[in-house]
Amino acid sequence: MRFILQQKFSHITYFIVIYMLITFIVSCTDDNFNTIINQENSYTNTTSTYSPIPGNNGLLIISNITENSATIQWAPATDNSPSETLQYQVVLSRTSTLFSLKEILQSGLLDENNWSSSPVNEYFITSLLYGTQYFVNVCVRDPDGNISIYNPSSFTTIGRIYLFSAGKYNGAMVSNSNSARNEINELVHRALINKYSALPKDNYVAFISIDCTDAIKNFPEHYGVPTNWAIYSSTGNIIAYNWYDLLDGTILAPLKQLGVCDSFWRSGSLQDGSCDTDNTCNSWTSNDNTNNGRSGYHNKKEDWIYSNDRNCNNTLHLLGLCW
Numbered sequence: 001m002r003f004i005l006q007q008k009f010s011h012i013t014y015f016i017v018i019y020m021l022i023t024f025i026v027s028c029t030d031d032n033f034n035t036i037i038n039q040e041n042s043y044t045n046t047t048s049t050y051s052p053i054p055g056n057n058g059l060l061i062i063s064n065i066t067e068n069s070a071t072i073q074w075a076p077a078t079d080n081s082p083s084e085t086l087q088y089q090v091v092l093s094r095t096s097t098l099f100s101l102k103e104i105l106q107s108g109l110l111d112e113n114n115w116s117s118s119p120v121n122e123y124f125i126t127s128l129l130y131g132t133q134y135f136v137n138v139c140v141r142d143p144d145g146n147i148s149i150y151n152p153s154s155f156t157t158i159g160r161i162y163l164f165s166a167g168k169y170n171g172a173m174v175s176n177s178n179s180a181r182n183e184i185n186e187l188v189h190r191a192l193i194n195k196y197s198a199l200p201k202d203n204y205v206a207f208i209s210i211d212c213t214d215a216i217k218n219f220p221e222h223y224g225v226p227t228n229w230a231i232y233s234s235t236g237n238i239i240a241y242n243w244y245d246l247l248d249g250t251i252l253a254p255l256k257q258l259g260v261c262d263s264f265w266r267s268g269s270l271q272d273g274s275c276d277t278d279n280t281c282n283s284w285t286s287n288d289n290t291n292n293g294r295s296g297y298h299n300k301k302e303d304w305i306y307s308n309d310r311n312c313n314n315t316l317h318l319l320g321l322c323w
Helices: 002-045 102-106 177-195 216-223
Strands: 060-063 070-074 087-093 122-125 134-140 147-149 153-156 160-169 204-205 230-233 236-240 292-296 310-311 316-322
Touching: 002 147, 060 153, 070 134, 087 102, 087 236, 102 134, 102 147, 122 310, 177 204, 177 316, 292 316
Parallel strands: 160 230
Antiparallel strands: 060 070, 070 122, 087 134, 134 147, 134 153, 160 316, 204 316, 230 236, 292 310
16 A cells, blocks of 8 residues: 555656646746747837938028029938938929928829938939929938928029010100100010910010110119020020120120011110110100111121111111010
């Protein structure tokens, strides 16, 4: 009997040892599994939600604006990721939809293929339309996909001024010297409507001097003619590179060759665009052949604005500007 009890006790001890061993192994296995899970969670949790901070308070600098291009510059962003891992993308629109990241994302302007492959702080935009307003912004993205935006800005590309013939008239183009500018400008406006549908009509003025205060030379301050825009003919030929180039005494080619007019035109001006006060057909109210009006050349590129003083009963071209 005693032997039997000892034997049973021995079996029980064996099972207890086996159970404890299995429990220990399972426990170690569970601990190892939990350690792996915790490590994975810990790695996932290290993915940053910290967005890059645009440099210089997000200020954009726009420079070198031409008819079809512009340069955009910005200060590099900072982030908890290394600066060399940040990517940038310039977004451009003709409407003001770039004031928030939500607007940019909804606009569809962000393109995965357009992110920079390395950090940059400058971008040269090309293929723009002349005389057009654009809105621009810069997005910066870190390796975790967090995106921030700079402050939006806008710019307008350099436009074009057009010089064209508004028809032929004698010296009596207006009824009253006090309303001479308005009446002559209306002749230009009518020509734009009836003959030059493709030219801009927002701004226009007759290219002629009325008196000493209302002369071609003073158009920028009187009528807002842009001084840094090139001057073209209605057929797209460039006449001068800017306003000062137009009035420096020489244009790129004669007006007839450039498609502006085929004969002499009324200028009422001296070589520099100031008024030839003795030759304006009495402020363009007279067609009397005893009075004269200064004309301009159609067939010369030098001193093109100052030709002979011609009788006021002669029929000559009236030129107009629009932009």
